Amino acid sequence: MMLLKGGRVVDPVNGRDGSFDVLIDGDRIARVGRDLAVDGATVVEIPSGLVVCPGLIDMHVHLREPGQEHKETVATGTAAAVAGGFTAVACMPNTSPVNDNAGVTEYILKKASEANLARVYPIGAVSRGQQGEQLADIAELRQAGCVAITDDGHPVATAMLMRRALEYTRMFDIPVIEHCEEQTLKVDGVAHEGYHASALGLRGIPGEAESIMALRDISLAELTGGRVHVAHMSARQT
Structure with missing residues (x-):
């Protein structure tokens, strides 16, 4: 004891x-x-x-394995997690290759088992290769162990793709995690639009780039009965 x-x-x-x-x-x-x-x-x-508290959970981490081990691995990422009090993490799918199929999901879970540190919950991609064109095989991802899907780093490219993603995830009782950023408003912006961006000579992004995409996705969630989680929300309008 x-x-x-x-x-x-x-x-x-x-x-x-x-x-x-x-x-x-x-x-x-x-x-x-x-x-x-x-x-x-x-x-x-x-x-x-x-x-002293129950183990914390980080639902948005980048473990980078497979394919980007020079940045992070499942072992180093989960070691950092437990050092900070996190006993479970959910990892984004933007690996190389993208986690858009059972093989990649199973590889991540195997590495997590070998490391034997924090529990790892893989998140699969919405679209194949995160290209925003074809829906990934959500049934396969869920069966392999994914707890959600996302094209994180990019928004779900079209309203129809988002609708289909929400319809499928509803069947498997998992959410779509959305990176809300309306690309035609963002363009090549790098900072929040306003005085400070202008003073520094930086191209700005209006808060509406986030809120308009969030409105689209909330409307589609209401239509389909699916669940959407807006990641790293930052705009007051949202």
Whole structure:
């Protein structure tokens, strides 16, 4: 058994936020309370200011494997995750090749199993090769272990493609994660449109580039009964 003492325990489910001790027995939390003393338990003193909480989940990470191992791997990415308190991550499909089929999904899960660190939940692509043309095989991706689909880095290219994606994901009870950016408004902008972009000589992007795409996708979600999650939302209009 292990007894954690002195940390700030944050436990939203049970309404705890304060200084508590935590007794861990095997892979279970046996007791939470103040001034616990348990014979035979290994005591770990938690330095002041550190937080003890349920494992965090990051639902938008880029593990880059396969194909971009010079940037990151499943092993290094999940090692960084657990070092920061994240016990589960969901990884984007913009790998090389793109995670648009069962083979890539299974490869990612195999690497995650070998690393044996944070749990990894693959996210598949909406379109084949993330090209915005043909819908990926969503049934195959779901069966292989994908928990959502996205063309992250790019918006779903057309309203019809988004409609079909929402119709299929509804059948498999997974969401479409959308990178909302209306490309004809963004053009080659690199910063939020306004005074600071102009002062720095940067091409601006209006907030409406995000909100217009979000409006399209919300309308299609209402039409189809599918679920859409707007990623990294930043515009007040949205």
